[in-house]
Amino acid sequence: MNTFHGFAALGLLSMSMGAQAQPQYTAEACCQLCPQAAQATYYEPPELKNYATLVEAKDQWLFRTRSDLRTDFGLDESGYKALKRLRDGLAQRGVELVLVMPPSRGLLHADRLTPLELASFDQARARQNYLQTLDRVRDLGILAPDFANLLSSPQPAGQPFYFKGDHNWTPYGADRSAQLVAQTLKGNDVLKALPHQVFASQPAGLLGRSGTLQKAAAQICGNGYAAQYVTRYQTRAQGDSKGPAKVALIGTSASSELFNFPGFLEQYLQTPVRNFSVPGGGYDDSLIAYLLGDDFQNAPPAVLVWETDNLDSLGKSSFYRQAMAALSDGCDNQSPLLKSQATLHSGRNQVLFNGSGGNVYPIKGNRYQVDLKFADPGVRLLNATLTYLNGRQENLSLSRSPTVNTQGRFAFELRGDGDWGEQTLLSMDVQPPPGMTTTGLSTRLCVKPAITAAPTLRTAQTEEN
Incomplete structure (x- = not known):
């Protein structure tokens, strides 16, 4: 049996000395992922460590067992204590913190998993732990949008929250998340005090995405996946030019302009938003850089929207030691000992x-x-x-x-x-x-x-x- 480009071909050839029969072949579709993708050693390079281990589901969806099919979320007690201290420090500067933590790809798109993958993924436990984490974050005095309704209903056909081969959300996922941020801030005195401006989002062609999971699979297996195309959006201020922003956004690559999350926030909050996310910078390093910069130190925002794909990095004490020192601008405002x-x-x-x-x-x-x-x-x-x-x-x-x-x-x-x-x-x-x-x-x-x-x-x- 030989395998060519994802297809298994079985050739049956019968020959005799007196006559030669025509070769007969039967072919059946085979997996795109190679056997190496299931081996942990192939994820040791730094650029692949966040993709362990890839599995292929229905319709060429890819999932990471460690991240997408996880069942544990949240922080330990010391992590929550440190997160609350960061929230309190921001509040002392007059900043309302909104922590956006959408559900994992496995929770939102479990319908794309095969029966074998579903058997090893405890959805009920993952859902319970995820929702309990959001509740715990809210207990710290941090605003956290409620994604529970998205878990209770199937994703609409043709409008996936996440890309099938990428860890980022689609523009539709960014849109839904921005709506939930606006619902979370509804009735908030801080939001009422922000400058009001009308924004509208319109389709702006197609967005083709060769996803990060697909690229990791290609690096391991050598074969590629077709790009996924979705509608791209662009948001513009209506009437006057965009005014000064009192809402700041920090996040992962999902908060880049590519998926229009900043624009959707402007549309639903009806106020300008300034995006300080750094592509490839992560939600932790981007926040530290923002807090150390003049933009924050000279004019702190009224609302800080902090988008994360999980809380793993927020469990590291080294992050808080840097973030809290950055919040006070290090030693710039006092005499050093x-x-x-x-x-x-x-x-x-x-x-x-x-x-x-x-x-x-x-x-x-x-x-x-x-x-x-x-x-x-x-x-x-x-x-x-x-x-x-x-x-x-x-x-x-x-x-x-x-x-x-x-x-x-x-x-x-x-x-x-x-x-x-x-x-x-x-x-x-x-x-x-x-x-x-x-x-x-x-x-x-x-x-x-x-x-x-x-x-x-x-x-x-x-x-x-």
Whole structure:
């Protein structure tokens, strides 16, 4: 049996010395995915780690068993505590946080799964855990659009929420999500105070999408999938030109202009929206870059719409340590307790020392933050070692997505979990970024602002009539 381009051909040839029969073939459709796609080792390259493991469903739909067919959602208790602190910090700056977390592809498109895949996917558990996660987020005082109705009814024919071979939503999915954001903010005093402007969305040709899952399959198997075409949309202000925006959007690639999620938000919120999402930057790095930038620090938005495809990255303490330091603009607004200007050379370079002049300050992990800026604005990796008086050390590695620009700046809180918050910092060493033998670095250490539990900024939401 030989396999050619996804088809299995069985050739039966009967020959004799006296006569030659014509060859007869029977062919049946075969899978597009190769056997290697089921092997975890093929997903070890960094560009494939988020696609493990691909399975093919009906009509050439592709799913990732680890992400799309997951049943567990949400954070642990420390993660929810950190998320609430971020929400409270934003509220102190007058910012209402809206967290958009749509259902997984498996939850919304389980009808495309084969019986074999359905047998191993516990839809009931996935649905329950997903909805409980949204409820828990709301308990933190964060607005979270309710996608429950989408789980209760089948997706309309020809209007899939997600692409069949891509992790992003379609323009239809972006449209439905924007409607739910508007419903969530309905009756909110913050929304009522925003500048009112009418926007309209119109079809703007076709959008052809060769999806990320399809590209991963092609890299592993060598064969390709046809692009999927859907209607593309464009949103324009009616009458006057677009006014100043008091709504900011941060998100994944799903929040790019390609799928018109920013435009649909403008249409349903009836107010201008400014999109700070960075293609390829992720919802975590994009947020850190936005908080560190002048746009946020000089004019915080009234509403921050934060679109995520899951909460996995939000379970990392390193994200919150950076986001909270970025929220207060590092050490730019206060006098540093320690500071230095250094030229880094190969190996470890001490850039902070708590003991100069014989004075040892009580620099506790739960009260201070560090603000560093490389002379080269293209630096995207920080490797540092923090040493405490009792000899304990923390090796800290922070990286930036290649598409996110923070001008070589890294700000982070000292470690405060467990008993780390009571340790006294002695010193900090930094290594030059890979490929650099020398570079300049400015380092400051300052007190981190206190974050108090903030009341909700919104009024009670009105029910949909």
